[in-house]
Amino acid sequence: MKPRTFFYFLREALHGLVRNRVMTLTALGIITIGLFLFGLFFLLTANLHHLTALAWEEVEIRVFLEPTVTNPEKIGAELAALPGVKKVKYVSKAEGAAALEKMLGNRNLFLDGENPLPAAFNLSLQEAADLPTLVRMAEAIPGVEEVVYKQDFVKFLEIAIRIIIICGLALLFLTGFAVLYIIINTIQLTVYARRQEIEIMKLVGATDAFVRWPFVLEGIILGLLGAGLALLILREGYSFLVHRIQFYRRFFPILSGPELEFKLMVVLLGMGLFFGGLGSHVSLKRHLKV
Amino acid sequence: MLIAKNLTKIYNNGVVALDQVSLTVQKGEFVFLVGPSGAGKTTFLNLVIRQEVPSSGLIAVNRQNLAHLKKKEIAFLRRNIGVIFQDYKLLPQKTVYENVAFALEVIEAKARSIKPRVYEVLELVGLLNKANLLPSELSGGEQQRVCLARALVNRPLLLLADEPTGNLDPDTSWGIMELLREVNKRGTTIVMATHNQQIVDRMRRRVIALDRGKLVRDTPKGGYTLET
Structure with missing residues (x-):
């Protein structure tokens, strides 16, 4: 891809986001909520995992x-x-x-x-x-x-860990899938609102890739912005929670620290980027048959 | 330039839109495609730009059979065909200049060449002084001229016009026809589907009449009906 073409795509993507403000803000809100929920489950699973690790140390x-x-x-x-x-x-x-x-x-x-x-x-x-x-x-x-x-304790622990791992993975998988579904549907609305633009592009001889890229970039930008907002809310909310239960931490050892924040950041931004791009890609498919 | 042989299009719901149509359009010709609503005019144009695939028969543009084109080849085919529509199909949020330049940007034309070429065609259609306006700030005739400028900016070999005067008053329609005549004079082949009897009768060009999907008349320098 020529650098000029890439900048054209980027410019078109940004114009698209600004021009269709209402759709952009709606999509952004929904993506943020979806990724926030995913992040919440991620933190919950990480903490349950941490608890089992602590219990294992007692063995x-x-x-x-x-x-x-x-x-x-x-x-x-x-x-x-x-x-x-x-x-x-x-x-x-x-x-x-x-x-x-x-x-x-x-x-x-x-x-x-x-x-x-x-x-x-x-x-x-x-x-x-x-x-x-x-x-x-x-x-x-x-x-x-x-x-x-302590054979009984270990047996109990092994079962507990297995349940937590399976439930945690299932929860994350389901939430991830739901978030992807929501993102695809939301982006589909923004694509639908601009189906005439796509049709004209195709009729004047644009290749599918040329039509797709600005939309994929829009999806990625939306996904990353949504992930950024979700991250901000989660970080502030979580540190507030950690601060509030500081006193009880000996009894309820909640996870915190830069390592957890980094993991959450990588997971959410990665999901935002991937789901945003994939959402646009999938949403466009139907409209490219012109 | 354009060849159709036993061209047939039957839609999934069983409607026969085109039935064994055979015709040839030579380079540089100006052809009117006439007939009542549902005669198959728009289907024919859609087959030429490969928006539809024939059910049987052959359709070829520039000796290229359109039935077996790959996706990318369809895009390249369309770069040689300009299309103007009854409803203009302009992008409402882009200015006149941007609407025309868009057709060059999507085919990745050289950046240097876009501006002079856009101004050149805007001058041809008489809209140079309205380059920075939005379509909503233009009259119907002006919007159709933007559509024509967009179709011409890529120097197409073939120009398809689907009822281009359908939404315009007689004077404005005639202005558009003058422009099309000028474009044709410069060498572009034009196939225009229309209901406008006055225009067809006055222009005296080749007329191909369709009725219920069948080619019923092909007259050089003809009128809208056999009698005219």
């Missing part, structure tokens, strides 16, 4: 060693190398006894100095750990006597 696996083990460092290194292991912490016999005594509030639990507790490793896990496999592999390491973890 701890204890790997008890056989009393005869003399080289726990080697076993520690092997455990750390297992897939899904985030951190490995060695708990010696004495440390284990001290922790137990502290927990029970009894300072001299083992009176005769005989400490029956085995040395152990506490493993914390990555979120995506495949627990049964990990446990099997840990048990296979020579020197490991037993692997213990």
Whole structure:
């Protein structure tokens, strides 16, 4: 495409948006609302995901060693190398006894100095750990006597995570689809209002691509503007919410920070750009058959 | 320039708009297409600019069979055919100049050449002093002249006119016909569909009459009816 042609398209797109102000503002409003809703669900899903990640951090696996083990460092290194292991912490016999005594509030639990507790490793896990496999592999390491973890809690957590992931994805997919549908229909209205212009362009010999580009650019500009507005509303609203519940954050750990804002920005602007362009492209198809 | 052989168009609802029409229009001719409403005049013009596809038979412009054109080839075909319409089809938000320049911009003509060419055709149709007005600020005759300027700006080999005087008073209509005669004199082939008996009788050009989709008369230097 020649640069002159591109600037012609851009000029036409901007003129089109300004000339058809009412349609532009209507479309912009609808796209903003659609993307705002999508952004809202995105934040909700991100927070649910964050909650499950926090819960997963609570899962701890204890790997008890056989009393005869003399080289726990080697076993520690092997455990750390297992897939899904985030951190490995060695708990010696004495440390284990001290922790137990502290927990029970009894300072001299083992009176005769005989400490029956085995040395152990506490493993914390990555979120995506495949627990049964990990446990099997840990048990296979020579020197490991037993692997213990809260099986019921993990089972509950796994089910909860699966439900949250499926529901979150379904929610995002449905909202995304609804937003795309709304955008296509809205842009279709703006295209319909200008069907005579399209017909004339075609009759004087414009190629389909030439007719399409200004409209696609208009769609992209509308999509990006809508995304920008939705982002602004969401950002202000969300930081207001975060600020208001600051005090309760220990009980309800809501996600915040530049990383989340960046993700939201990329997702919304990307959707605005893609859906706006695609919306125009699809809407024009029918009118190009002149 | 233009050849139709056994050209037939049957719409999806079963209406036979054109039935085995065969004709040839030579380069530089001025042809009137006459007949009552529903005779098939507009369908014929739509087939020439490939807005419609024939059901059977052949239609060719400049030795190019229009039945098997690809999308891009249709666009290039239309660059050689100017069209003027009864309802002008001007863009209401563009000025006279922009409406005419638009036809050059959409075919990506050289930027340098657009301005002088637009002014050239606006001078030809007598609208140089109204270049910056909007169509709504013009009379019907002036709007039709803008439409003609837009059709001519691309130097078409063939000009199709579908009832160009249909919405105009007799004096204004005659002004448009004078312009078309001038354009034809400069070498552009013209095919004009019309109901205007006065104009056809006065111009004395070739007349092709259609009735219910059939070609019923083809007279050189004829009148609107056989008697005239």
